[in-house]
Amino acid sequence: xxxxxxxxxxxxxxxxxxxxxxxxxxxxxxxxxxxxxxxxxxxxxxxxxxxxxxxxxxxxxxxxxxxxxxxxxxxxxxxxxxxxxxxxxxxxxxxxxxxxxxxxxxxxxxxxxxxxxxxxxxxxxxxxxxxxxxxxxxxxxxxxxxxxxxxxxxxxxxxxxxxxxxxxxxxxxxxxxxxxxxxxxxxxxxxxxxxxxxxxxxxxxxxxxxxxxxxxxxxxxxxxxxxxxxxxxxxxxxxxxxxxxxx
Numbered sequence: 193x194x195x196x197x198x199x200x201x202x203x204x205x206x207x208x209x210x211x212x213x214x215x216x217x218x219x220x221x222x223x224x225x226x227x228x229x230x231x232x233x234x235x236x237x238x239x240x241x242x243x244x245x246x247x248x249x250x251x252x253x254x255x256x257x258x259x260x261x262x263x264x265x266x267x268x269x270x271x272x273x274x275x276x277x278x279x280x281x282x283x284x285x286x287x288x289x290x291x292x293x294x295x296x297x298x299x300x301x302x303x304x305x306x307x308x309x310x311x312x313x314x315x316x317x318x319x320x321x322x323x324x325x326x327x328x329x330x331x332x333x334x335x336x337x338x339x340x341x342x343x344x345x346x347x348x349x350x351x352x353x354x355x356x357x358x359x360x361x362x363x364x365x366x367x368x369x370x371x372x373x374x375x376x377x378x379x380x381x382x383x384x385x386x387x388x389x390x391x392x393x394x395x396x397x398x399x400x401x402x403x404x405x406x407x408x409x410x411x412x413x414x415x416x417x418x419x420x421x422x423x424x425x426x427x428x429x430x431x432x433x434x435x436x437x438x439x
Contacts, residue, residue: 211225236400246352272347319331329357408429
């Protein structure tokens with residue numbers, strides 16, 4: 193999980209991509225992506241491996257520059273991103289959470305106190321002093337969620353957050369994602385957190401998303417409300433993906 197820089201943009205959408213291309217050498221990872229994300233949306237990015245989901249998330253978070261087009265982000269805005277395998281520093285879980293707060297200007301004692309509260313929120317207060325690098329994959333993902341919760345982000349970006357977890361850990365992390373997205377975990381918020389996540393788990397997409405974006409070879413092929421995506425007509429590749437016939 194990393195904090196994104198704040199950037200000034202147009203009023204209205206939190207994120208607005210217009211005809212965005214991303215190239216890595218001769219490889220065109222994203223092709224002409226136009227995408228608007230409004231406050232409070234829960235957007236799932238789906239598609240086969242190599243379709244551009246991770247690259248798109250990194251563009252939204254400011255980690256990958258666009259080669260062509262424009263990516264604008266409303267300000268003021270706080271973002272956090274969770275990766276498929278979160279990086280844990282070789283120190284306690286509490287310190288892993290506190291560091292992000294300290295980098296945002298909190299005094300270390302205050303940051304540690306708020307970090308403990310965040311770990312309590314995700315049910316990990318008992319392992320607060322344990323070296324985070326020794327935790328299970330599910331516990332590390334929950335520590336990463338605690339880091340995000342502590343920063344009070346407006347936008348949470350997640351790249352396949354449960355793909356490497358066992359079924360029990362998947363249910364725990366998914367439950368916390370739902371809690372965060374619906375605004376129950378962020379006291380004093382006027383609206384739910386905006387969430388953009390990639391996933392191959394279509395059941396998870398149905399449960400968590402309000403909108404589904406289907407990518408194919410770096411192109412945005414379908415952008416629909418979740419009900420319409422799973423119940424309405426789709427382009428052929430998206431239809432096969434939903435049926436499980438396109439991996």
